[in-house]
Amino acid sequence: MKRFKSFFLPVLIVISLAGTIVWQCFFVEKINYYIVSVAVLILSMLPFFASFEIRKTSSKEITLVASLIALAVVSRAAFYLIPEVKPIAAVVIASAVCLGAERGYVIGAFSAFVSNFIFSQGIWTPFQMAALGLVGFFAGLLFKKAKANRYALALYGFVSAAFLYGLIVDISTILVSFGENITLSGILSVYAAGMPFNLVFGATTAVVLFFFGEGFIRKIERLDTKYSIIT
Numbered sequence: 001m002k003r004f005k006s007f008f009l010p011v012l013i014v015i016s017l018a019g020t021i022v023w024q025c026f027f028v029e030k031i032n033y034y035i036v037s038v039a040v041l042i043l044s045m046l047p048f049f050a051s052f053e054i055r056k057t058s059s060k061e062i063t064l065v066a067s068l069i070a071l072a073v074v075s076r077a078a079f080y081l082i083p084e085v086k087p088i089a090a091v092v093i094a095s096a097v098c099l100g101a102e103r104g105y106v107i108g109a110f111s112a113f114v115s116n117f118i119f120s121q122g123i124w125t126p127f128q129m130a131a132l133g134l135v136g137f138f139a140g141l142l143f144k145k146a147k148a149n150r151y152a153l154a155l156y157g158f159v160s161a162a163f164l165y166g167l168i169v170d171i172s173t174i175l176v177s178f179g180e181n182i183t184l185s186g187i188l189s190v191y192a193a194g195m196p197f198n199l200v201f202g203a204t205t206a207v208v209l210f211f212f213g214e215g216f217i218r219k220i221e222r223l224d225t226k227y228s229i230i231t
Helices: 002-026 033-054 059-077 088-099 101-119 124-145 150-178 184-227
Strands: none
Touching: 002 033, 033 101, 033 124, 033 150, 059 088, 059 101, 059 184, 088 101, 088 124, 088 150, 088 184, 101 124, 124 150, 150 184
């Protein structure tokens, strides 16, 4: 049954994505980029959430994941008045280092979703969920083999927050600004305008990870060792 669910879900997602694209390309007068983009993003998240739901999960693990999501949300809300100076990505990355890529994606995606009840929801929400989820996902993959010292954490934090996160989230700005009249110059202008904000976000993430990342990771690992939450 478990194997069936693991096989059926990706097939269903591929069919849904293909159906959405075919519907927009051949059965409507004008392509609605909002529908296509949001559908692709939401459906692409389903495998991560589904795999998290399908496997056996203890109440201790759920409590730890929920606590880390809450901490990430608080870390973003605490700096509400300072644009892009948000440690949320640092919390997600440190969590993913300890708990793995799959849980890192879930923590990142839910942190973006929940914190937007404070910062406001919109077309940008699924993009932020996917972006922050991928920041956690790749952190889990990378530091599964590589040593998570302060320099590696800071470097990954800067690159992932400034460029990976910014590259994905700025797509929502492009859609809002240009709609169906998307041009290469328009895309480049949006990314150029958003680059200073992305760099500040990346620098904030790097600084937090450099000074506090290793200590935070040790705290999570200590909890895992003491209470046998994950291992």
